[in-house]
Amino acid sequence: MSRDRKMWAIAAGLVALHAAALFAGFLAPYDFATQNRSLAFVPPPRLRFVDNAGRVRLRPFVYGPRLHQGSFTEYEEDRSREFPLRFFVLGEPYKIFGVWNARLHLFGIDEPGRILLMGSDGFGRDLFSRLLYGSRISLFAGLLAAVLSLGIGLFLGAFSGFYGGWQDDAIMRVSEVFLALPWVYLLLALRAFLPLRLNPAGAFFLLIGVIGFVGWARPARLVRGVVLSARERAFVLAARGFGASGPYLLRRHALPQTFGILLTQAALLVPQYILAEVTLSFLGLGVAEPVPSWGNMLAELQQYHVLASYWWMLLPGFALVPVFLGYYALANLLHERVKFVVP
Amino acid sequence: MAADGAQVCVGVEPLLRVERLSKSYVHRHPLLLRQHPVTALNGVDLVVGHGCFLALVGESGSGKSTLARCLACLERPWSGSVWFHGKDLVKLGEAELRRTRPKIQLIFQDAATALNPRFSALDLVEEPLRIQHYGSARARRQKALEAMAQVGLPPDCAQRFPHQFSGGQRQRLAIARALVQEPELLVLDEALSGLDLSLQAQIMNILFELRQQHALTYLYISHDLGLVRQVADEVAVMDGGRVVERASAAELFRSPQQPVTQALVRAVPEIAGIRPVAGSW
Amino acid sequence: MRYLVRRLLHAVLVLWGVSVLSFLFSEMAPGDYLAEMRMMPQISKETIAAQRAQYGLDRPLPIKYARWLKSVARGDLGYSFAYNMPARKLLGVRARNTLMLTCTAVLLSWLFAIPLGVWAAHHQRGWAGRVFGAGTSVLLAIPDLLLALVFLMVAVRTRLLPPGGMVSVNFAELTPLGKLQDLTAHMLLPVVVIVLGTLPMLVRHVRAAMLEVLDAAFIRAARGHGLPERWVLFRYALPAAANPLISLFGFSVATLLSASLLVEVIMSWPGLGPMLLEAIFARDLYLVIGAVVLSTLFLVAGNLVADLLLYAADPRIRTGEP
Numbered sequence: 014m015s016r017d018r019k020m021w022a023i024a025a026g027l028v029a030l031h032a033a034a035l036f037a038g039f040l041a042p043y044d045f046a047t048q049n050r051s052l053a054f055v056p057p058p059r060l061r062f063v064d065n066a067g068r069v070r071l072r073p074f075v076y077g078p079r080l081h082q083g084s085f086t087e088y089e090e091d092r093s094r095e096f097p098l099r100f101f102v103l104g105e106p107y108k109i110f111g112v113w114n115a116r117l118h119l120f121g122i123d124e125p126g127r128i129l130l131m132g133s134d135g136f137g138r139d140l141f142s143r144l145l146y147g148s149r150i151s152l153f154a155g156l157l158a159a160v161l162s163l164g165i166g167l168f169l170g171a172f173s174g175f176y177g178g179w180q181d182d183a184i185m186r187v188s189e190v191f192l193a194l195p196w197v198y199l200l201l202a203l204r205a206f207l208p209l210r211l212n213p214a215g216a217f218f219l220l221i222g223v224i225g226f227v228g229w230a231r232p233a234r235l236v237r238g239v240v241l242s243a244r245e246r247a248f249v250l251a252a253r254g255f256g257a258s259g260p261y262l263l264r265r266h267a268l269p270q271t272f273g274i275l276l277t278q279a280a281l282l283v284p285q286y287i288l289a290e291v292t293l294s295f296l297g298l299g300v301a302e303p304v305p306s307w308g309n310m311l312a313e314l315q316q317y318h319v320l321a322s323y324w325w326m327l328l329p330g331f332a333l334v335p336v337f338l339g340y341y342a343l344a345n346l347l348h349e350r351v352k353f354v355v356p
Numbered sequence: 357m358a359a360d361g362a363q364v365c366v367g368v369e370p371l372l373r374v375e376r377l378s379k380s381y382v383h384r385h386p387l388l389l390r391q392h393p394v395t396a397l398n399g400v401d402l403v404v405g406h407g408c409f410l411a412l413v414g415e416s417g418s419g420k421s422t423l424a425r426c427l428a429c430l431e432r433p434w435s436g437s438v439w440f441h442g443k444d445l446v447k448l449g450e451a452e453l454r455r456t457r458p459k460i461q462l463i464f465q466d467a468a469t470a471l472n473p474r475f476s477a478l479d480l481v482e483e484p485l486r487i488q489h490y491g492s493a494r495a496r497r498q499k500a501l502e503a504m505a506q507v508g509l510p511p512d513c514a515q516r517f518p519h520q521f522s523g524g525q526r527q528r529l530a531i532a533r534a535l536v537q538e539p540e541l542l543v544l545d546e547a548l549s550g551l552d553l554s555l556q557a558q559i560m561n562i563l564f565e566l567r568q569q570h571a572l573t574y575l576y577i578s579h580d581l582g583l584v585r586q587v588a589d590e591v592a593v594m595d596g597g598r599v600v601e602r603a604s605a606a607e608l609f610r611s612p613q614q615p616v617t618q619a620l621v622r623a624v625p626e627i628a629g630i631r632p633v634a635g636s637w
Numbered sequence: 638m639r640y641l642v643r644r645l646l647h648a649v650l651v652l653w654g655v656s657v658l659s660f661l662f663s664e665m666a667p668g669d670y671l672a673e674m675r676m677m678p679q680i681s682k683e684t685i686a687a688q689r690a691q692y693g694l695d696r697p698l699p700i701k702y703a704r705w706l707k708s709v710a711r712g713d714l715g716y717s718f719a720y721n722m723p724a725r726k727l728l729g730v731r732a733r734n735t736l737m738l739t740c741t742a743v744l745l746s747w748l749f750a751i752p753l754g755v756w757a758a759h760h761q762r763g764w765a766g767r768v769f770g771a772g773t774s775v776l777l778a779i780p781d782l783l784l785a786l787v788f789l790m791v792a793v794r795t796r797l798l799p800p801g802g803m804v805s806v807n808f809a810e811l812t813p814l815g816k817l818q819d820l821t822a823h824m825l826l827p828v829v830v831i832v833l834g835t836l837p838m839l840v841r842h843v844r845a846a847m848l849e850v851l852d853a854a855f856i857r858a859a860r861g862h863g864l865p866e867r868w869v870l871f872r873y874a875l876p877a878a879a880n881p882l883i884s885l886f887g888f889s890v891a892t893l894l895s896a897s898l899l900v901e902v903i904m905s906w907p908g909l910g911p912m913l914l915e916a917i918f919a920r921d922l923y924l925v926i927g928a929v930v931l932s933t934l935f936l937v938a939g940n941l942v943a944d945l946l947l948y949a950a951d952p953r954i955r956t957g958e959p
Contacts, residue, residue: 190654193940194933195894198913202929205917206662247470251530254428254462255484255537256454266472288780292899295782296914314786315903317800321793330783337778 020346027339031156034148038107041142042121042128046303047105049127049137052078054323055088057132065092072097077126086322096126132325135313144329147305150294152336154220154306155287159279161225162286166232167268167275173233174240175263185237188230199227200289204298213304220299224289232278236271243267273351280344284337291333307332371541371573372427372460374402377436378597379422396422397433398597404541404575407567411584411605412577413620414594420577423594424545427575428462429453458488458537465546467526471518471533477504478514481533488537503532506569507562524555528562535566543575548583560587581624585609593617640955644944648937655933659926660702684721705923715923719916727912728927734803735908736935739897741824742831743890743939746839749832754843755870758851761844769844773837781834781896785903788830799823801905827900834896835889842885846878853877876950883947890939894932 033040058075075098079091102121109115122128131140169188173181191199203223211219240263243249249266293299294308302309310329314320377400380393396419404410414420425431427438429445438445445456464470471480481500490496501511507528518526527547534542544563548556560583566572578584584591584605591608593601595616601608612618696704705715714724757769792798799805805819850856851874859869898910905911909928916924948955 186650186654190651190658193651193936194655194929195891195898195936197895197898198929198932201898201913201917202659202925203662205913205925209918247464247466248472250425250430251462251464251470251533252472252483252487254430254457255487256457257487261487269474288782291780292782296902298917311782311786314790317793320786320790320800324790327783327786327790330780330786333780333783334775334778337780338774341774341778 016346016349020343020350023339023343023346027336027343030148030336030339031152034145034152035110037142037145037149038109038115039117040119041139041145042104042118042130043139043142044105044107045138045143045146045305047138049133052127052129052133052137053135054086054319055129055133055137056323057130057325058090058128060098064095070097074098075122075126075128078129094126096122096128098122098128131328132323134310134326135319140310140325140328143305143310144307144332147307147310147329148332150217150300150304150306151287151290151308154217154224154290155283155285158221158224158228158286158289159282161221162228162282163232163275163279165225165229166234166278167236167271169229170233170236171240171263171268171271174237175244175259175267181237184233188233191227191230192234196227196289197292200224200293201296201298203227204293209298210301213300216300220290220293224286224293227289228282228286232275232282235274235278239271239274240267243270273347277344277347277351280340280347284340287333287336369406370403371406371408371440372402372404372575373437373439374400374423374427375437375439376401377423377426377433377438379426379431379433395597397426397436400436400594400597400599402592402599402602404573407571407573409567409574409576409587409589411588411591412575412594413579413581413584413591415616415620416579418594419597420594421545424462424543424575424577427541427543428460429457430462454488458484459540461534461537461539461542463527463530463534463542463544463547465549467523467530468518470530471526473518476515476517477509477521477529480518480529481536484533484537499536500532503535504529506535506566507532524551524558527551527559531559531562531566535570538570539572541573541575543577545577546579547576549578549580556583581609581620585624593620641944641948644941648941651937652930652933656706656926656930657702659929660698660705663922663926705926714927717916717921717924719919719921719924724923724927727924728909728931731907731909731912731928732931732935734906735894735897735901735910735932738824738827738831738901738906738908739890739893739935742828742835742893742897745828746832746835746889746893747886750836750839750843751875753836754840755847755875757840757844758847759866759870761848773841776833776837781830781899782903784833785827785830785900788826789904792826798826801826801903803907823906827897827904827906830900830904831893831896835892838892839885839889843878843882846881847874850874850877879950880947883943883950886946887940887943890943891936894936898932 055078058078060073060075062071062073063069064074074095076090076092077094077096078088081087081089098120099122100120102118103116104118104121106114106116120128127139129139129141131144134140134143169184173184194202200223203226207219207223244262244267246266249262252262252266290299290306291308291311294306295312297309297312299308300306307329311326314326319326377397378395379397380395382393398419400419400423402412402423412420412423422431426433427445433446436446440456440460443452443456445453448456475483478497478500481503482496485491485496485499490499501514504511504514509525509528509532513521513525518529521529530547531542542563548559551559563574564587567574576584576588588605590602590604592599593608593614593616595614601612601614601617603613608617609621612621708715712725714728716722717724717727720727757766760766760769789800793800799822801823803820803823804816805811805823808816808819811819847870856869856874859873860866864873897908898913900906901908901910902914909932913925913928915921916928
């Protein structure tokens with residue numbers, strides 16, 4: 014596949030991922046908050062095609078969980094009843110984009126069964142549903158924070174590189190300080206001094222602000238470099254000879270040169286920022302219960318007994334890997350492409 | 357012919373008068389306080405007459421490019437004056453300068469870097485008009501296409517990009533871009549240096565035609581005395597940031613006065629039998 | 638020499654900038670430390686009064702900062718409200734533990750990265766190169782958080798390694814050798830996770846630097862003379878690739894420090910990371926600032942080491958214009 018095709022394919026994949034996040038209500042069988050204390054820490058079920066009597070079924074089904082005799086924590090399959098997997102079922106109500114009410118879900122099983130594709134957590138909540146709802150927070154926090162960082166970086170870098178002078182020196186010194194700090198420490202320090210308990214919406218935007226603010230330095234320096242070299246180019250000089258003003262030169266000649274770099278930076282920053290959100294939520298400084306984020310879903314693993322016995326709680330962590338692979342592959346392809354663009 | 361053209365420059369009201377222009381560059385090291393001043397222009401005096409084809413020659417580092425940029429108001433000299441239409445360009449404010457800029461245009465040596473590679477040919481030629489808010493979009497387009505036609509670029513190449521043109525065509529594009537602003541003085545900074553002889557001839561032809569049609573004046577900066585000898589009316593020699601000799605082309609090559617001029621003239625290779633396309637000018 | 642002085646000056650300036658930044662951030666915090674302190678029963682009234690006097694807690698920001706700077710100059714890093722003791726002792730121990738981890742991790746990752754990178758550059762063509770590329774890509778895409786949790790889970794389930802912490806309960810009673818073994822056993826997991834996290838990026842950079850150098854004429858000449866390949870790679874090519882790699886060293890220290898924070902928290906290693914976290918939740922101002930400044934100090938020190946190495950390795954810097 015040509016390089017461009019590959020790029021578009023990966024970009025399409027990422028868009029599909031984010032779309033899936035937006036349609037979490039439809040794709041997830043249950044809401045993220047519905048608890049069921051009697052089904053705490055249930056392992057993922059086995060999808061079966063062959064029933065008790067040895068007959069093969071076309072439609073896969075699952076058995077419900079039943080507590081092992083004499084145990085309060087170990088489950089086994091209850092073979093007395095089969096729950097076939099149904100598609101396009103009506104289930105718990107949810108809102109599309111927070112506006113329209115709907116009840117249609119992609120798949121589900123009959124009551125009183127609960128299909129826990131990835132198992133359940135300590136409160137009996139479906140991990141798969143929470144993963145989908147959590148992706149809204151994690152994926153978009155990363156994306157929006159990257160937009161913020163790039164915006165600040167573009168503004169400061171362009172200003173710094175084009176006009177020079179003491180402002181340039183000042184901005185560069187400050188950026189060096191930001192770059193000098195280990196970013197996780199900086200992130201925590203900044204988060205430390207802001208209110209610790211916030212409602213979910215507030216927490217979400219605060220996260221975006223903090224993460225985006227921490228990372229402005231590198232994009233700013235890159236943009237400054239490009240603008241500096243663009244400023245000296247003959248065609249900028251020529252335009253000045255036609256009477257062009259500073260802002261015009263910046264807008265039409267210097268900044269377009271930065272788009273390639275900004276795009277590549279975006280592809281690199283988004284996964285880092287997703288990780289930043291996940292880390293903060295994991296440490297308890299991000300989005301709080303009951304709203305799920307991939308980070309706070311992993312937080313339960315800090316308890317010894319969870320880590321020892323319930324491996325499926327780790328699954329949200331693995332969800333990060335394909336996201337990262339996609340963004341890094343895109344960044345690589347973009348980097349190569351930008352290199353070959355006419356300078 | 358050059359000899360006839362020399363008559364044009366003599367005894368005519370000057371278009372441009374440069375008086376004691378000086379400029380130094382200071383290399384500022386970021387952390388040390390040491391500064392190394394490099395003198396580029398050391399009191400340049402120059403007069404350019406209407407309609408003249410004045411060549412400015414000299415070794416590398418003699419200050420030719422710096423002078424070109426100062427004349428085009430792309431750099432500010434430290435001291436001296438540039439008199440143009442009764443005003444000192446050095447002292448003009450931004451607003452007035454903007455009005456004067458179209459009249460003095462600079463053509464760079466390398467057209468590939470002087471043309472923004474992301475702009476189409478039409479965009480490039482229209483740009484000065486856009487910046488100066490000239491007329492309607494249609495009027496601008498019309499004027500741009502006219503200028504392109506005058507340099508021999510047909511309208512069907514309007515949407516092509518600089519990298520799709522040849523070196524000679526790019527330079528013609530740059531000239532068209534300067535032309536749309538109805539300049540009076542065109543400063544060409546080694547504008548033909550990168551091209552082969554046939555292309556040089558072609559573009560020289562165009563320049564001569566344009567000079568007739570638009571009453572242009574040329575300040576042609578070069579270190580190629582072979583070419584200068586064939587096209588210039590008058591020649592000024594620069595050395596160490598100053599103009600050291602000035603004469604009509606014929607006289608300069610017949611009897612160069614200054615040692616630096618003599619060295620330059622001696623260095624011209626006499627290639628017998630090679631002439632540009634006959635009857636060109 | 639001037640180069641070194643300049644780099645030292647730069648480092649000091651950065652540290653100063655970081656301290657200023659931290660104080661500025663702290664000023665943004667809602668709430669008042671004095672009020673919160675008064676609400677904590679374990680802090681006596683006398684202590685509060687002493688704190689206010691000494692650190693100027695109710696004075697404007699510049700005075701607070703000036704007092705803090707003065708204290709730091711005397712070696713006093715402030716007071717921990719949560720632990721009710723001077724911050725220096727707490728920070729000192731934790732800093733030492735973090736250093737233990739990060740220094741070991743830095744050494745090990747570079748120890749592995751260089752030969753691996755050279756090997757990868759050498760076998761660039763063919764299936765080995767592609768496997769290498771794919772392998773590093775996958776490893777890069779696995780966040781440290783996940784790696785740490787997975788390794789810890791494996792350790793907990795198999796009981797092969799201690800599940801976190803720095804020393805066992807009976808540490809004090811062990812022989813010196815036993816102590817060393819115990820410490821190593823506890824350090825193994827965190828170090829492995831940190832190294833695995835940074836190794837792919839390092840190896841890639843070493844490989845890229847080597848590839849650039851291997852193209853050069855003097856390498857081909859060396860090979861043409863019949864010098865053994867290993868000699869050519871390590872005695873000719875690698876030193877030529879040293880410059881970008883030494884710069885990378887400073888950068889790798891930064892990533893390692895960031896990675897170590899998370900790993901320390903997950904594996905209960907008593908370093909600066911967990912301390913910072915606790916201090917944040919306890920609103921313990923001076924502990925937070927101290928931890929941030931110390932971590933920056935380590936980073937800056939790492940960069941200075943890189944500068945020193947560059948000075949020693951590149952004659953142009955030694956003799957060139959300062």
